[in-house]
Amino acid sequence: MRNLPIITLLLQTKSRNQMLEITDHVQRLVAQHQIQSGLAIVCVPHTTAAITINENADPDVKHDLLKKLDQLIPKSETYYQHDEGNSDSHLKTALIGNSATVIIERGQLVLGRWQGIYFCEFDGPRGIGKGRFGKAEKRGGKSNGD
Amino acid sequence: MRNLPIITLLLQTKSRNQMLEITDHVQRLVAQHQIQSGLAIVCVPHTTAAITINENADPDVKHDLLKKLDQLIPKSETYYQHDEGNSDSHLKTALIGNSATVIIERGQLVLGRWQGIYFCEFDGPRGIGKGRFGKAEKRGGKSNGD
Amino acid sequence: MRNLPIITLLLQTKSRNQMLEITDHVQRLVAQHQIQSGLAIVCVPHTTAAITINENADPDVKHDLLKKLDQLIPKSETYYQHDEGNSDSHLKTALIGNSATVIIERGQLVLGRWQGIYFCEFDGPRGIGKGRFGKAEKRGGKSNGD
Numbered sequence: 340m341r342n343l344p345i346i347t348l349l350l351q352t353k354s355r356n357q358m359l360e361i362t363d364h365v366q367r368l369v370a371q372h373q374i375q376s377g378l379a380i381v382c383v384p385h386t387t388a389a390i391t392i393n394e395n396a397d398p399d400v401k402h403d404l405l406k407k408l409d410q411l412i413p414k415s416e417t418y419y420q421h422d423e424g425n426s427d428s429h430l431k432t433a434l435i436g437n438s439a440t441v442i443i444e445r446g447q448l449v450l451g452r453w454q455g456i457y458f459c460e461f462d463g464p465r466g467i468g469k470g471r472f473g474k475a476e477k478r479g480g481k482s483n484g485d
Numbered sequence: 486m487r488n489l490p491i492i493t494l495l496l497q498t499k500s501r502n503q504m505l506e507i508t509d510h511v512q513r514l515v516a517q518h519q520i521q522s523g524l525a526i527v528c529v530p531h532t533t534a535a536i537t538i539n540e541n542a543d544p545d546v547k548h549d550l551l552k553k554l555d556q557l558i559p560k561s562e563t564y565y566q567h568d569e570g571n572s573d574s575h576l577k578t579a580l581i582g583n584s585a586t587v588i589i590e591r592g593q594l595v596l597g598r599w600q601g602i603y604f605c606e607f608d609g610p611r612g613i614g615k616g617r618f619g620k621a622e623k624r625g626g627k628s629n630g631d
Numbered sequence: 632m633r634n635l636p637i638i639t640l641l642l643q644t645k646s647r648n649q650m651l652e653i654t655d656h657v658q659r660l661v662a663q664h665q666i667q668s669g670l671a672i673v674c675v676p677h678t679t680a681a682i683t684i685n686e687n688a689d690p691d692v693k694h695d696l697l698k699k700l701d702q703l704i705p706k707s708e709t710y711y712q713h714d715e716g717n718s719d720s721h722l723k724t725a726l727i728g729n730s731a732t733v734i735i736e737r738g739q740l741v742l743g744r745w746q747g748i749y750f751c752e753f754d755g756p757r758g759i760g761k762g763r764f765g766k767a768e769k770r771g772g773k774s775n776g777d
Binding site: 345378380382383384385386411412416418419420421422423426427429430432433434436437438440 | 670683684685686689691692694695696698699700702703726727728731732734736741742743744745746
Binding site: 524537538539540543545546548549550552553554556557580581582585586588590595596597598599600 | 637670672674675676677678703704708710711712713714715718719721722724725726728729730732
């Protein structure tokens with residue numbers, strides 16, 4: 340069995356809440372590593388950023404998703420105790436989830452026509468060499484590459 | 486290693502919001518393909534339908550889940566920009582998630598006694614040959630079948 | 632290929648809503664079974680308890696997460712039909728998700744510095760030999776351990 344390649348992708352975000360599409364990045368890595376068949380586990384090592392698979396066509400969908408999430412889970416609540424002021428970011432992350440599992444078949448990510456993989460920033464902006472955690476990174480490991 | 490069988494299941498929904506249990510379908514496919522051990526990745530290629538694992542006994546649970554979700558995320562908000570009128574469906578999908586990973590052991594899905602796998606329709610009805618996307622389908626790939 | 636070890640972990644909770652960190656339990660199991668590389672599928676066989684990966688440092692994050700979730704999804708709604716009085720627990724479970732997939736590399740769970748794996752109780756307290764379902768258990772299976 341081939342070992343699991345684990346690849347870290349460095350990303351930069353510009354807003355507190357932002358959805359950044361990474362489908363092409365992940366597909367390129369699958370091709371570079373010549374994975375014909377297996378699973379891509381796309382995950383975030385942060386606790387205030389998530390991964391989702393959603394509409395890749397109309398950017399208004401991202402706007403609506405982030406705005407409605409913000410209305411449901413605003414930055415401040417009188418009862419929040421965590422003093423970093425990002426309890427909302429932690430909850431959004433828990434709800435969206437910190438990883439996605441995508442099937443790889445014949446060298447291609449198995450996604451629907453309108454599906455894209457998104458890195459969801461909920462406590463940005465952060466980027467390479469700055470920001471709360473120094474850098475925003477994504478790990479993409481593939482299990483049982485053929 | 487055995488390759489990953491990817492199987493597409495065609496489903497038909499009757500309402501805008503609907504939970505459709507597919508546990509038996511998935512279990513039957515595991516048996517047909519004689520998978521003794523591995524993972525079932527149950528996923529949806531749509532951006533307005535999701536997969537969840539939840540109570541399989543009392544149908545009132547489905548009613549309550551869908552109703553409460555609708556109350557939290559109604560179809561319309563004054564600030565929605567996406568002009569297809571289904572931003573709520575996209576957000577519900579992002580929150581519930583578009584896939585579930587289920588362990589297979591001795592030819593059986595490893596689920597709790599009260600757990601069922603559900604296809605969650607959030608922008609129906611749609612069915613085979615009609616509906617916004619033509620058809621509602623589910624892909625079930627199994628990694629490392631023994 | 633090595634088979635998938637499936638290990639059940641018995642947990643005890645003390646409140647209706649509680650986040651219980653299980654990272655060390657899972658890491659210990661990975662070491663005991665000498666898994667060098669693969670995936671840990673951490674999942675719950677219940678329909679009112681979930682798994683999430685979130686902040687492992689400040690306990691106030693857990694407080695804020697559970698409190699805000701409770702505000703969004705209170706125990707009672709006039710329209711709930713399920714007569715066990717735990718429709719909120721089912722919805723929280725569907726939103727957080729009943730499993731997490733964690734990459735294992737060189738014998739270690741691949742997690743960010745601040746990430747911990749949590750069992751989320753949403754209908755406790757329950758424990759070994761008592762509670763609604765008799766016991767709260769977690770199954771941790773690893774696919775393709777090298």
